[in-house]
Amino acid sequence: MAANSRLTIATHALAWLALARRRGQEVLTSEQVAASVNTNPVIIRRSLGDLRRAGLVEVRHGAGAGWSLAREPEGITLLEVYDAVDAQPPFGLHRTEPNLECPVGHGIRPALSGVYGRVEQAMRRELAETSIADVLRETLVN
Numbered sequence: 001m002a003a004n005s006r007l008t009i010a011t012h013a014l015a016w017l018a019l020a021r022r023r024g025q026e027v028l029t030s031e032q033v034a035a036s037v038n039t040n041p042v043i044i045r046r047s048l049g050d051l052r053r054a055g056l057v058e059v060r061h062g063a064g065a066g067w068s069l070a071r072e073p074e075g076i077t078l079l080e081v082y083d084a085v086d087a088q089p090p091f092g093l094h095r096t097e098p099n100l101e102c103p104v105g106h107g108i109r110p111a112l113s114g115v116y117g118r119v120e121q122a123m124r125r126e127l128a129e130t131s132i133a134d135v136l137r138e139t140l141v142n
Contacts, residue, residue, distance in 0.1 A: 021073075051085070
């Protein structure tokens with residue numbers, strides 16, 4: 001199973017927009033962001049569209065068109081980004097109902113649901129405590 005990279009791509013885009021702002025360039029095109037992420041601009045536009053709907057970035061049309069942060073990077077948390085890109089829960093249960101006649105099949109979903117719920121809450125707390133500015137700061141020291 002492949003990991004979902006939507007949060008990573010969105011965070012990368014926001015960190016790049018934050019660095020550009022710090023360097024005096026308020027607006028970047030989706031092509032410029034895509035070059036940093038090393039992906040297709042269509043993927044970036046889709047991600048930035050999700051972020052725009054969440055109020056995290058703004059888009060400019062016409063002359064000087066491109067994308068910019070809607071808020072300071074210190075005020076954008078990874079939890080907001082996670083929620084904006086509609087990331088799925090970190091773990092999923094069976095796609096089909098397990099055999100309820102089996103003792104494990106009967107109790108596995110309730111047992112795992114509790115564990116998975118606690119893991120997701122811990123993850124959400126950590127994401128809420130980390131800003132785009134924090135990510136950029138860590139990125140630039142590596």
